[in-house]
Structure formats: C-alpha cells, structure tokens
Amino acid sequence: MAEYVATERCLIEVLRRRLDDEEAARCGRCAKCLGSTFPTKIDPELVEVQGCLDRGPEAAPEQLSLTDDPAE
C-alpha cells in the first residue's frame, strides 16, 4: 500500500497493473493524472483510449495500435 501512496504514476494504472491488467493505462481522472505532478495537460487522446479500454480492446482496434504492428 505504501507503493500506492508514494507512486508518481496514475493511481488507477498502478492498481490495475497490480491486478495483472495488461491494458492498464493512465485514467486521466485521478489525483495523480490531474495533479501538478504532471506539467503537461492531459492528452484528450489518452482519455479516449482509456474509454476504449474500459469498453474492451475490440471496441476500437485502430485507436489501440499505438505501438508498431509487426504485421505491417
């Protein structure tokens, strides 16, 4: 639990990763995401991706291809 409090990362992401959620990503809504620890504004695209993840990876596969696709 100390890790949860001390982390500079998204609280939701940390929690989800601790639950072995490989799709964990910054939620854009928690205190860490919205706090002053992040100098840049929340990227709306990240929030959108998170919304897709909440609905499942099949919801918008194009928007999830953030990494290089080996099939390309």
Ligand SMILES: [Zn+2]
């Ligand atoms: Zn967050």
